[in-house]
Structures are given as structure tokens and as C-alpha cells.
Amino acid sequence: MGKLSRMDFKTFFTNLPVAERESFAQQAGTSRGYCNQVAYANKQIELGMADVFVALGGGHLNLDELPLTDRASAQRVIRERVAEPAAGSVAPQPATTGQS
Numbered sequence: 001m002g003k004l005s006r007m008d009f010k011t012f013f014t015n016l017p018v019a020e021r022e023s024f025a026q027q028a029g030t031s032r033g034y035c036n037q038v039a040y041a042n043k044q045i046e047l048g049m050a051d052v053f054v055a056l057g058g059g060h061l062n063l064d065e066l067p068l069t070d071r072a073s074a075q076r077v078i079r080e081r082v083a084e085p086a087a088g089s090v091a092p093q094p095a096t097t098g099q100s
Contacts, residue, residue, distance in 0.1 A: 047072035
């Protein structure tokens with residue numbers, strides 16, 4: 001199976017048939033009008049909505065291609081920093097119960 005192509009939100013959303021645009025918006029918990037603002041007016045979105053768009057994008061969307069707010073961009077950096085294990089760190093060990 002071939003690798004999915006990544007695309008910006010405008011390309012992704014406008015390539016959907018109109019009925020699927022409505023369905024995408026409903027699944028994302030928003031309106032088609034809001035999605036149109038993101039697609040056509042480059043409306044900036046928060047990280048939570050961006051995560052939803054990526055999850056619903058079927059592998060075609062990623063956070064790099066979405067117009068994040070400044071706060072969402074900062075939160076993304078923090079998320080990625082926390083997700084990366086520190087160099088030389090040791091993975092936490094499970095707690096022991098003290099029973100032998």
C-alpha cells in the first residue's frame with residue numbers, strides 16, 4: 001500500500017464532496033462554516049481542534065499543515081518536549097509493594 005500524501009487543510013477540505021464536508025465538520029464537533037474559515041481565511045485554531053482534524057483526516061493532515069494559534073503552537077512545543085525522553089534518563093520502574 002502506498003504512502004498517503006500530506007496536504008494542507010484547504011486542499012484536504014475542498015477535495016471532499018460537499019456532503020462529506022458536512023460530515024467531517026459534524027464529527028469534529030463544529031460547523032462547515034468554521035471549517036471553511038480555516039480553509040479559506042486561514043483562521044487559526046487551537047491545539048485540541050487541530051488534534052481532532054488530524055485524527056479525522058485519515059492520514060492526510062498533520063499539525064505542521066494546520067494554522068495554529070500562537071498559544072497552540074507553544075503548547076505543541078511543550079507537548080513534544082515532554083514526550084521526548086531526556087538524554088541519559090532512566091525509564092521509571094514500577095512501584096514495589098514491599099512483599100516478598
